[in-house]
Amino acid sequence: AQSVTQPDIHITVSEGASLELRCNYSYGATPYLFWYVQSPGQGLQLLLKYFSGDTLVQGIKGFEAEFKRSQSSFNLRKPSVHWSDAAEYFCAVGAQGNEKLTFGTGTRLTIIP
Amino acid sequence: ETGVTQTPRHLVMGMTNKKSLKCEQHLGHNAMYWYKQSAKKPLELMFVYSLEERVENNSVPSRFSPECPNSSHLFLHLHTLQPEDSALYLCASSRAVYSGVSSEQFFGPGTRLTVL
Secondary structure, eight states, rough: OOEEEOOOOOEEEEETOOEEEOEEEEOOOEEEEEEEOOOOOEEEEEEEEOOOOSEEEEGGGGOEEEEEEEEEEEEEEESSGGGGGEEEEEEEEEEEOOOOEOOOEEEEOOOOO | OOSEEOOSSSSOOOOOOEEEEEEEOOSOOOEEEEEEEOOOOEEEEEEEEETTTTHHHHHOOTTTTEEEEETTEEEEEEEEEEEEEGGEEEEEOOOOOOOOOOOEEOOOOOOEEEEE
């Protein structure tokens, strides 16, 4: 069975600073990996996904993530955060041939001026 | 309407009530999902429908009853709920899995359910 760990429950960064949110997964084969963002009172919005190919994937809102098979990681990065990036971020892993996604517990991002 | 819509957005019900949550997707997808999101817990997958057939039922109590009349609509019928069922219920849709190719899920805004 697949699993996802997001080790940071809450991260605070200054506006304009760089950001990295960590995600580690456990899955026996090549995983499908996703990052979603959730603003208060809203559903989840897909930021980016990795299915195959280039291990560095670009997403919306200036985010990117890198799949590192050797470290079982799929960390999310942004070079310069904006106040509007404050939200909850979820990493998810999917299995090939299966609609089921397994989500991490999320990382809440706070932006300070 | 575009994307995935859910109604109502907020629902307060007593433990003896019967209510239904509705989800509609306008994306041409053929797989739909119900998730439960509680504070400080991972998103819990409740039900999956693919091509209008239920393919996943994650040991959800029978007081939750899903219905998928067609590929665009999904319902969650609720009866005799408990206070611990209070949560945000999210609906999602995607393309169904064909030949092992998965697809990303698109989420609705959720229904905030409070059980008194």
